[in-house]
Amino acid sequence: MEGRIDVTVENRAAERPEGDGKRHPNTCPGCHSHYRDDELEPTLRVCPQCGHHFPVRARDRIAQLADRGTFAEEDAGLRSADPLAFFDLRAYTERLAEAEVATGLGDALIAGAASIERRPCELAVMDFAFMGGSMGSTVGEKFARACDRAGGRGVPLVCVTASGGARMQEGILSLMQLPKTVCAVDELHEARCAFISIMSHPTTAGVLASFASLGDVIVSEPGALLAFTGPRVVQQTTREKLPDDFGLAESNARFGHVDAIVPRAELRPYVGRLLAMFSRAA
Amino acid sequence: MEGRIDVTVENRAAERPEGDGKRHPNTCPGCHSHYRDDELEPTLRVCPQCGHHFPVRARDRIAQLADRGTFAEEDAGLRSADPLAFFDLRAYTERLAEAEVATGLGDALIAGAASIERRPCELAVMDFAFMGGSMGSTVGEKFARACDRAGGRGVPLVCVTASGGARMQEGILSLMQLPKTVCAVDELHEARCAFISIMSHPTTAGVLASFASLGDVIVSEPGALLAFTGPRVVQQTTREKLPDDFGLAESNARFGHVDAIVPRAELRPYVGRLLAMFSRAA
């Protein structure tokens, strides 16, 4: 078909959180300052010069949000299968093994019980470092089980997303994680538990088009890219002129898609206040 | 307060269906042809030259839509009270009496059982000639009772609106006809009966902001003005440049507010098809 426009829920190498990957991960894209890891830790990986929010690994995020020692991981043993025996330039199994070694994670989402500001909740956090935070069967299943546990315990679910989209190496099964996680949220609703969705940079494609957008309250970090299709693909396929803040949290707020943009330093008390709002005891 | 912008659900003399009232009612505003009443009757009061839809009186509309002899009017005896003893340049009671004499109607809405294309329904029709089709307590009550009868008989409600808005001579009680008729539609929904809303020229202000917009299916006639605030008031209060088709049915269709624009000649079979869709027997 002539003039085909490519549309996808898939992660694209082009949409990496820190641009083209040539920049050192601790070099600030906002002000070009460079930091050592230990310099960024006390600021929760926010640039002290310009306020740029660097990506946060899942375990670090949990340490930032949860009360110390309260996170009890579940489903840590879940691993991705290779339903299609997928092989492009390399085998999917090989990519998975490499990601596990590089990140120390079983897949792109960690979940478990936690408390935040002394309020119990279920906490699910994504890690972009694991294959671009892409959602395959394991991410979908772990998210769905987190919904179940929240419903079972009658506590809110807090989820921090960071994802390039669906994991194309699992083919159609990765697309099916959209309706799957949507159904899980519907069950959470039915259990009358709250779902607080925190969108960190980047939350795109299949994850934005499923559970991340279904939070009772949707919060974002400043400067986060929240887009179904990222700017590069939009530009390439439509040749449209993109606004400067295309797809960013600030643009999303202006268009009514997020309830609040909360700087990382304020995120924990903010979530604590929300948990108090949704607390059943109260 | 400086720079007050006046906003209202009230009918305005300025927004009469045929402009400033200087034109003869049978002179076509589209092509300036002039007709005798008997010339327009066979065309259902549509200009044979340019297709302009002239306003239709309530009883004529019923004759156009309902199967011959099937309309059985209800609540014909209902009359407006004068709760505020309202008197501006003239008394409200005097205006009412005059309208009744001029139109032969008790108020701006007629309702009753009917069948259309051999499908039973409840039919409610407004008449702009009665005080600009304004909605006071009587119009609200008659519409609400039509909902009740439709629900009771398990048939769809078909309503043709033509209104300048709420009837300000009844003050706050006329505003209360908005939530009142909304509640009546909610009860109709609960009875699982369909509501087909046909918006004729003009359907504005309080009627548009209540039951008229709540149809399961919303149909309009070509060229009808469907606006919460009419073009003249918008222009006067905001000084904005108005698009040529501001508030017209065609503009409403483009912006997604009506399901179909149906020329008058096709309205009856179209409604018949809809009634078949919502028929319970089927």
Next chain:
Amino acid sequence: MTEGASTQAEQLRLRERLAKLRELPLLRGVGVSGEMARLKRQLERMAVEPSADDVWHSVELARHQDRPYTLDYVERICDDFVELHGDRALADDPAIVAGLGRMDGRTVVLVGHQKGRDIRERTHRNFGMTYPEGYRKAMRAFELADRHGFPVLTLVDTPGAYPGVTAEQHGQGGWIARCQLAMARLGVPSVACVIGEGGSGGAVAIALADRVLMQENAIYSVISPEGCAAILWRDAGEAKKAAAAFKPDAVHCLELGVVDGIVPEPEGGAHADHDGAAALLAESLGAALADVEPIAPDERRRLRRGKFRAMGMYLE
């Protein structure tokens, strides 16, 4: 002011008349506040048909530039408040505020029109005149309330829905209708209070509640006095005459069965004492909520509809 036996009798008669008009507890909030003097003053005011001057005084106070707005009340009434933003489709309308609030140890969903205090905020808030996007934000908050069983409180204070081209194109009339329908369907209890200008469709869009209250000096009307005068008297300068004719003041609204109770304001009006006004408002909202909360959801919904279905006067 003398209080002879005849005035007493008149007040009693009035109370009975009002009680007959509506089968709802009268003057909720007044009794609760326990200030006999204020009750007397108010009853006196009600015993006598408010004069044209009284009505116009309400119009002026309702629009007073120092009158507390929704967020002034929120910060005084709520222990905590998290504002929710956006309609998830197109915009975040600053003329409507919606959020989760903590009140008396529980969570409520609070929605209200928001005017601005200074020129800049007034412009930003569009003078409290909503776009369709504002009603969609409100509806989203109502949905959240229903899902989690939070009561809904709304504060009404708008000259009316915004009469602009874009607002019309985005379906102003339709969304006012749908916002009312969303309130009619609520499973949770709801209380609305007109705290300033209850301007026409823009106001009633968020006022289809189990209990509708009105502050002493608020107005609630189908059209602005100026608009009414311009049409009927063909002279916007006759606003005072128009207001006297269509009676947008609280006492008349109560008498007509449009509101369920009048919320007293501090001496001189709410603008003179924001804290005092907030305390009285909080008491009234709490009492009204306590009144409807014990009712089963389906029955409450039935009663709510029945209440609005009964509004209006006609001859049969």
Next chain:
Amino acid sequence: MTEGASTQAEQLRLRERLAKLRELPLLRGVGVSGEMARLKRQLERMAVEPSADDVWHSVELARHQDRPYTLDYVERICDDFVELHGDRALADDPAIVAGLGRMDGRTVVLVGHQKGRDIRERTHRNFGMTYPEGYRKAMRAFELADRHGFPVLTLVDTPGAYPGVTAEQHGQGGWIARCQLAMARLGVPSVACVIGEGGSGGAVAIALADRVLMQENAIYSVISPEGCAAILWRDAGEAKKAAAAFKPDAVHCLELGVVDGIVPEPEGGAHADHDGAAALLAESLGAALADVEPIAPDERRRLRRGKFRAMGMYLE
């Protein structure tokens, strides 16, 4: 083609394997059509892992310019159809068609993507690529269905949701999510069928149904072959290789438990015989609907969720 004992055994094994994978009746529609030859051909095709050529053939047929689109089926399947327009907020998205249809003497709500046949209509329909407004129109139709107890049928045929600036600004991702949620919540029965391109999020937005069918030569995929090739092979020209790797064809989708049945097409493909394709589709839709209609609404909703919750493969 020889049909020796070993092939028979292979087919049997396959049927068992498929039946185990999903506890749903297999090949709905195929059996109903009663054409043993076609059943055999299809089983044969399934018995052998489709080759890269087979998969690519599906891609080509799914996108064939003469393939029937939603409205081609609607006019053949429905005795009458009244299209509904608009999202009541901003626009009427021509890339999605929604309406009330009469089928087998009853009313259904029908929603489907719509591509255009000639250049002008293609542009008008935006090649079947939806804006958020399209999903809102669909959701409005779903609501109508639920209110009146009409079953919901959806026809999926889109390269994907439109990747444009305005679409993004209006919340493309959010509305794909909410449209799915609306389908998850439906009290009425629902059947979806992929009739051409089931392109990614834009497709699944209207495919969260009690039964999901797929036409023989349709494709259903997380990404277009070209897009996948561009990313993983860094060469969009490797589309055929990519398609073979991620297997968007009906047989693989059935085997993976993603669809509940395959709807046969006439000899040569649906494009060769629109009437024949419509007859086969109508049969399959009717049978699938009959399958889920007797279930109580709450239970059906539970089963629907359970079905999607079970999708995916992982190691524990």
